Amino acid sequence: MATTAATAPAIHATPVSKKGGVMSWLTTTDHKKIAVLYLYTALFFFIFGGLEAVIIRAQLMLPNGELVSAELYNQLMTMHGTTMIFLAVMPLSAVFFNFLIPLQIGARDVAFPRLNAFSYWVYLLGGIFITVPIFFMVAPDGGWFAYAPLTTNQFSPGVNIDFWVLGIQILGLSSLAAAFNFITTVINMRAPGMNMMRMPMFTWMAFVTQFLIALAFPAITIALVFLQFDRFFGTTFYDITAGADPLLWQHLFWIFGHPEVYILILPAFGLISEVIPTNARKPLFGYPVMVYSGILIAFLGFGVWAHHMFAVGMGPVADTVFGLMTMLIAIPTGVKIFNWIATLWGGNLRLNTAMLFAIGLPALFTIGGISGVMHSSPPAVMQQTDSYFIVAHFHYVLFGGSMMGIFAGLYHYFPKMFGRMLNERLGKWHFWLNFIAMNLTFFPMHYSGMLGMPRRIYTYDAQQGWETFNLLSSLGAFLLAIATAVFVVNFFWSKRNGALAPNDPWGAPTIEWSIPSPVPEYNFAKLPTITSRYPMWDLPSKDPAGVGTRAGRESGVVMETETFTAAELGIPMPLPSIKPLLAAFSIVVLLSGMFFLSNDSKMLALVLMIGGGIATFGFIVSWLSSPLEEHH
Amino acid sequence: MSFNHRPRQFVAAALSAGLVLALAACAQDYPNSTFNHHTEFNTAIDFLWDRLLFWGTIVFVVVEVALIYTIIKFRHREGAPAPKQVHGNTTLEIMWTVAPALILILIAVPTVRTIFRTQAPAVPEALQVEVIGHQWWWEFHYPEYGVRTANELYLPVGRTVNLTLVTKDVIHSFWVPQLGGKRDLISNRTNYLWFTPDSSLESTVWNGFCAEFCGPSHANMKFRTYTVQPDEFERWMSNQQSPAAFGAVTPPAPAAAEGEAVQVAAADSVTPAAALEPYWYPEEELPAYAIPTGRIPASLAMPDGLVGDPQRGLEIYSRSTCIGCHAISGNPMSLARIGPDLTHIGSRHTLGAGMFPNEPSFMFAWIKNSRALKPGSLMLPVGIGQRDPITGMVIGERGGLNDQQIADIVAYLQALK
Amino acid sequence: MADNVSHAAHAEAAPHEEHHPTWQTYVKIGVILFIITAIEVSAFFIPAWETSRIYVPSMLFLSSLKFIAVVLFYMHLKYDHRLFRALFTGPLIVAIITIISLLFLFDQLSISF
Amino acid sequence: MSNAAAVAEHATHHHHTSTGLDNRKIGLWAFIGSECMLFGSLIATYLSYKGKSLVGPFPHEAWTSPQGETFPAILDIPVTSASTFVLLMSSLAMVLAHNAVVHRHKPKVTTTDRIIGNSSLWLGMTALLGLAFLCFQAYEFTAFVHEGLSIGTNLFGSSFYTLTGFHGAHVAVGVLWLTALLFIDRKRTLQPEDATNVDLCALYWHFVDVVWIAIFTLIYLIK
Numbered sequence A: 001m002a003t004t005a006a007t008a009p010a011i012h013a014t015p016v017s018k019k020g021g022v023m024s025w026l027t028t029t030d031h032k033k034i035a036v037l038y039l040y041t042a043l044f045f046f047i048f049g050g051l052e053a054v055i056i057r058a059q060l061m062l063p064n065g066e067l068v069s070a071e072l073y074n075q076l077m078t079m080h081g082t083t084m085i086f087l088a089v090m091p092l093s094a095v096f097f098n099f100l101i102p103l104q105i106g107a108r109d110v111a112f113p114r115l116n117a118f119s120y121w122v123y124l125l126g127g128i129f130i131t132v133p134i135f136f137m138v139a140p141d142g143g144w145f146a147y148a149p150l151t152t153n154q155f156s157p158g159v160n161i162d163f164w165v166l167g168i169q170i171l172g173l174s175s176l177a178a179a180f181n182f183i184t185t186v187i188n189m190r191a192p193g194m195n196m197m198r199m200p201m202f203t204w205m206a207f208v209t210q211f212l213i214a215l216a217f218p219a220i221t222i223a224l225v226f227l228q229f230d231r232f233f234g235t236t237f238y239d240i241t242a243g244a245d246p247l248l249w250q251h252l253f254w255i256f257g258h259p260e261v262y263i264l265i266l267p268a269f270g271l272i273s274e275v276i277p278t279n280a281r282k283p284l285f286g287y288p289v290m291v292y293s294g295i296l297i298a299f300l301g302f303g304v305w306a307h308h309m310f311a312v313g314m315g316p317v318a319d320t321v322f323g324l325m326t327m328l329i330a331i332p333t334g335v336k337i338f339n340w341i342a343t344l345w346g347g348n349l350r351l352n353t354a355m356l357f358a359i360g361l362p363a364l365f366t367i368g369g370i371s372g373v374m375h376s377s378p379p380a381v382m383q384q385t386d387s388y389f390i391v392a393h394f395h396y397v398l399f400g401g402s403m404m405g406i407f408a409g410l411y412h413y414f415p416k417m418f419g420r421m422l423n424e425r426l427g428k429w430h431f432w433l434n435f436i437a438m439n440l441t442f443f444p445m446h447y448s449g450m451l452g453m454p455r456r457i458y459t460y461d462a463q464q465g466w467e468t469f470n471l472l473s474s475l476g477a478f479l480l481a482i483a484t485a486v487f488v489v490n491f492f493w494s495k496r497n498g499a500l501a502p503n504d505p506w507g508a509p510t511i512e513w514s515i516p517s518p519v520p521e522y523n524f525a526k527l528p529t530i531t532s533r534y535p536m537w538d539l540p541s542k543d544p545a546g547v548g549t550r551a552g553r554e555s556g557v558v559m560e561t562e563t564f565t566a567a568e569l570g571i572p573m574p575l576p577s578i579k580p581l582l583a584a585f586s587i588v589v590l591l592s593g594m595f596f597l598s599n600d601s602k603m604l605a606l607v608l609m610i611g612g613g614i615a616t617f618g619f620i621v622s623w624l625s626s627p628l629e630e631h632h
Numbered sequence B: 001m002s003f004n005h006r007p008r009q010f011v012a013a014a015l016s017a018g019l020v021l022a023l024a025a026c027a028q029d030y031p032n033s034t035f036n037h038h039t040e041f042n043t044a045i046d047f048l049w050d051r052l053l054f055w056g057t058i059v060f061v062v063v064e065v066a067l068i069y070t071i072i073k074f075r076h077r078e079g080a081p082a083p084k085q086v087h088g089n090t091t092l093e094i095m096w097t098v099a100p101a102l103i104l105i106l107i108a109v110p111t112v113r114t115i116f117r118t119q120a121p122a123v124p125e126a127l128q129v130e131v132i133g134h135q136w137w138w139e140f141h142y143p144e145y146g147v148r149t150a151n152e153l154y155l156p157v158g159r160t161v162n163l164t165l166v167t168k169d170v171i172h173s174f175w176v177p178q179l180g181g182k183r184d185l186i187s188n189r190t191n192y193l194w195f196t197p198d199s200s201l202e203s204t205v206w207n208g209f210c211a212e213f214c215g216p217s218h219a220n221m222k223f224r225t226y227t228v229q230p231d232e233f234e235r236w237m238s239n240q241q242s243p244a245a246f247g248a249v250t251p252p253a254p255a256a257a258e259g260e261a262v263q264v265a266a267a268d269s270v271t272p273a274a275a276l277e278p279y280w281y282p283e284e285e286l287p288a289y290a291i292p293t294g295r296i297p298a299s300l301a302m303p304d305g306l307v308g309d310p311q312r313g314l315e316i317y318s319r320s321t322c323i324g325c326h327a328i329s330g331n332p333m334s335l336a337r338i339g340p341d342l343t344h345i346g347s348r349h350t351l352g353a354g355m356f357p358n359e360p361s362f363m364f365a366w367i368k369n370s371r372a373l374k375p376g377s378l379m380l381p382v383g384i385g386q387r388d389p390i391t392g393m394v395i396g397e398r399g400g401l402n403d404q405q406i407a408d409i410v411a412y413l414q415a416l417k
Numbered sequence C: 001m002a003d004n005v006s007h008a009a010h011a012e013a014a015p016h017e018e019h020h021p022t023w024q025t026y027v028k029i030g031v032i033l034f035i036i037t038a039i040e041v042s043a044f045f046i047p048a049w050e051t052s053r054i055y056v057p058s059m060l061f062l063s064s065l066k067f068i069a070v071v072l073f074y075m076h077l078k079y080d081h082r083l084f085r086a087l088f089t090g091p092l093i094v095a096i097i098t099i100i101s102l103l104f105l106f107d108q109l110s111i112s113f
Numbered sequence D: 001m002s003n004a005a006a007v008a009e010h011a012t013h014h015h016h017t018s019t020g021l022d023n024r025k026i027g028l029w030a031f032i033g034s035e036c037m038l039f040g041s042l043i044a045t046y047l048s049y050k051g052k053s054l055v056g057p058f059p060h061e062a063w064t065s066p067q068g069e070t071f072p073a074i075l076d077i078p079v080t081s082a083s084t085f086v087l088l089m090s091s092l093a094m095v096l097a098h099n100a101v102v103h104r105h106k107p108k109v110t111t112t113d114r115i116i117g118n119s120s121l122w123l124g125m126t127a128l129l130g131l132a133f134l135c136f137q138a139y140e141f142t143a144f145v146h147e148g149l150s151i152g153t154n155l156f157g158s159s160f161y162t163l164t165g166f167h168g169a170h171v172a173v174g175v176l177w178l179t180a181l182l183f184i185d186r187k188r189t190l191q192p193e194d195a196t197n198v199d200l201c202a203l204y205w206h207f208v209d210v211v212w213i214a215i216f217t218l219i220y221l222i223k
């Protein structure tokens, strides 16, 4: 008989899969292993992007800094933004999409496990493609939104922008493939009884995010295709000598760009919506409203893009429309903030590290949100736009929002991923250092911005009234590096030496906590039947409010405390396959072959493109015609 | 925001007071502050800013206080009873949907009003200035006066100026924080921006910046705006309209030199320059923030004791590569419009679009190898033996200039007041 | 992946395969599509129509008829699970709104009273 | 082990789906939704740049260059009407192919039944019509180039070729897909169980058709 909750939880920190070795990683189709791959890669890129930021801050610490040249600075600045957004925060969210969505909806894997592996490999290769150039001083240097016509051949004849144009397309492919996968997973792979309004909030926000990705990335893909054609084939989309309108790029970019910022924040919102109720031992306040506000934020997010363009002279009517639409978004977001506070209210707050980060999000994101609303007033933003005030805004929402949420999620879910607890002492150090340093870095930027400091400048004169603020920001950034180092140490130390984690170290309400930590390859030995939003709290022993005070519902969930292999249970698992990796590799060869089109090595370009194309086709055919899983 | 007696405004000021207003007060310490009322444009923006700051502060305080209070009050205590399992409360949720909506309405109404007011066409009697962006310098064209200048914009106080913003290449953005918000200069588009420097302003100088990333030297695309008294403006303008006044070395120019200038001017200037006393913003009065602090590498320093001769400089200049890009009205050899107009370069206070003080030693280095000073600069190095950082080529004897020749050109250009 | 299909048997509702229209319906739709296209093309060549104010609206109307016919019948959204309808119409609406906004922003459309 | 066996009894061997729908079909519809934005961006670009080219040739009116050369209006409505018709009919063929596979086991009495029930015929027909459409497009492109419009000539050229080229690339992928299905059908006759496989291709194909319906009206017919 399956074990019951009464049995003492057996603890064993076995690796995610018994089969070790490099091949097991290269061929994995297990969403949990893919999540781990995403995690390592994204953390690497986060530190890489952070180091770029530290160099930026070192350069700007004092007036007339001479640490790096203007060219290098522009590459660092561009790659810092690009790295953090496309290679760090989005993939860090993808860690949780991969790891949590199947677990939270009670599935054995995602809908298309091999496509999932494919997404990861494309991301990794794309990340390498776009990152390596900086070591040769030819990294993209057009800013993270690469405004045309600066990025056309006429004004950027080097290869720098080529890397960006192709790299972002590669990364977009990864995100799009993942989006279709997760949309399908959430719609179709839910356990019996898991109807939409019983889904955990993280899964909901992740689900909404996938639609943002699916609808936002095509716009930037097209913008990039135009730019690429301009650069490689002499089309005239952004060619000002042919009468092109540079606003075309700006519109297409921001049609993507604004939804993108919600792509970055909604998963973090979802994560803390898991952490806060768990550690407050109270259900999420206003679950339906939280769902609807997430959907509304996403929907409105498609109607505000031009608020990044208030200085371009769109005319009063457009400014008004986009300004008002932007303000509207504050309403559903505010509802979320207040609902979190209401969830905390009356709770029994366990202030562990995850909880601290989770509370840090509303505390800090609100500051960024308020400056966002200040930007939404077009005349007012005329003084703010392209100044450090903007830089302050987006680091408060990105670092104070997305990163806080992601850290909360990492502390919360680390035991489930690796079977061991992160060290709380180091965790607290990490949080407080991070919290202080973060404010020290980014709060002064409000001042430097409103006191006239433009962004994206590699140097500035003394006597401009910015010295103090820049010095503070730089010191803060160095402290942030220390904080991050604490986290890195904690991560690797705890992975080997942390306390062993039981099934449910936090007394959490959702079903991913009913299975062993780390999660066995098959996830659920018995697929749970869901009868409420907080099934684990329906277990009498787990009810945070004491035995029997809940609705007396029968929970369809059992505590599974033993780990078997899928074969022992006779559960068919997706077979490992190298084909996603090979297909990803060939498609990246195909795309990066285009790189040489503009560089007078057309033969090489054709060889790579045709070779890559044929290989892609071949691998996809063999991928589709090989069976997904073994049969028992 | 004029400090009238509206209580709300007062609260706004008080709340945000601490730092922000204190900062704004001492313009010397914060010379590029956006918090001031030097123009009606900035007044309108600051009015909105105060509203935004006021409501922002309230939201901030409400959220943070609620959070902190909740955390302290409900933090885990041993033996605390299990929390009540509340799932939601529609009334509360409606409240915190409606309250932000009301705040937003209070922000939106003045916002919309200000949008339409600040974007209305400028008054017809406004001073017209065409601002032309270049990688990486500014060209200012006064069509009514037929004057073109670079990187220094003179405006009379009390008169509305209507800027027509265009660019020769990529997108730039015109920003003088002290005089109002920014507006982009967009390829194939024309933008407008108008404001009126307050008539109570004393003659002074403001820093201006390019606020849209435009390539390697985006940081070095600065300019100065001088808001001067109307009569000073007229004097400045009449001097600008005259051709190069080579020989007039010290301001104010001696009468003789002035006469000379008028003579030459008669030939081709748009309006014959009236015999006004020339004016430009006096160097002694430049505030510290208007003096660039950029340094030049030792390798480009002007050798000690090197003295240039302006007359010789005129000759060398007039057959050098310089004339391929620059114009000096009064010098028939120098007519090109690619680089900045140099007619009155000697009267300007900065070099290289606000990068360096306009002093002989800096100009010497600049001419010798501008690209080593200003990343990406389109101006070719001319110093013999200098390495062009973009092409990697070393300037040879042919076409290159030696130190003495450069010093001569410097002397000539410095004399063009 | 094909095996997912066969295993779907025990799920709530089987796909509404039975409601698929017959081939006669398909052919009828094909004829309608043909006729509408013919009308559109001839309108292009009828100067009185082509220059009139109703030309553009009529063209938009006719082509959306075709669009809807194909989507409802050939892509059987009319008979299929409503989920698919949502997956398609949601993005379609976002796309259409985006196109129209861009046309305003690029001065290709303007509101005149 | 015995424990495992006990648990195994309860392990679900089937793949559970929440809606009873096929995963791939949901994924494909999500993909089609995404494609709406892709083509939306392309169409919006074309329309936004309409009439803004500095030099000709132009889509609907003749143009005389400063050198005195005359270029005719580029778009050739009769030819494109034919290709539009071809694509529409391919959709009809496609839907009949799907119909044939679904009703594979229906008794076929009349000749009509046999024709209508011949999936290979309709798959092949669809692919052929798709190919014909591509030929029309190739013809169109070469003719336009001869008339002086290349992809780099002006804004119209760039946005026109990119938009229709993207659509053409989608048709080409569809033709490949159809050919693969035809190949399987010839090898081992597609059965009703395979209907979803055909349906996926059909949905894609009809979507590409629907996009053309929009393009034909917005780009070709409306001046």
Ligand code: HEA
Residues within 6 Å of the ligand: A144, A145, A261, A262, A264, A265, A307, A308, A309, A310, A326, A327, A329, A330, A331, A333, A334, A335, A337, A365, A366, A367, A368, A369, A370, A371, A372, A373, A375, A376, A377, A381, A384, A385, A386, A390, A393, A394, A397, A398, A401, A402, B056, B059, B063, B099, B100, B101, B103, B104
């Ligand atoms: C995680 C990413 C993220 C998020 C969530 C947001 C959220 C918001 N952003 Fe931000 N934004 C960025 C990332 C993000 N932004 C980035 C990266 C840029 C710069 C890009 C670049 O140029 O490089 C940018 C730039 C940017 C601009 C352009 C500025 C410029 O360049 O000129 C604007 C303008 O309107 C803006 C507005 C907003 C608004 C109104 C919100 C709202 O969603 C915020 C809503 C939240 C709140 C308001 C707080 C909580 C609400 C309450 C407590 C209720 C009560 C509140 C009120 C009544 C005010 N943002």
Ligand code: HEA
Residues within 6 Å of the ligand: A046, A047, A048, A049, A050, A051, A053, A054, A056, A057, A077, A078, A080, A081, A082, A084, A085, A089, A143, A144, A145, A391, A395, A398, A399, A402, A403, A441, A455, A456, A457, A458, A473, A477, A480, A481, A482, A484, A485, A488
């Ligand atoms: C999620 C996104 C994100 C994140 C997390 C950050 C994080 C940081 N950013 Fe970022 N930033 C952007 C997104 C982000 N940024 C974007 C989009 C831009 C705009 C780019 C553009 O204009 O195009 C930008 C621009 C930007 C600028 C403006 C540049 C300019 O305009 O010229 C600055 C300047 O200070 C800055 C600073 C920082 C700092 C100090 C951090 C810090 O928080 C970083 C902290 C992290 C670390 C410090 C990690 C390093 C860790 C170590 C070194 C530890 C030791 C290592 C081991 C033990 C292995 N950023």
Ligand code: CUA
Residues within 6 Å of the ligand: B133, B136, B171, B172, B173, B210, B211, B212, B213, B214, B215, B217, B218, B219, B221
């Ligand atoms: Cu010009 Cu930045």
Ligand SMILES: [Cu+2]
Residues within 6 Å of the ligand: A257, A258, A261, A304, A305, A307, A308
């Ligand atoms: Cu935005």
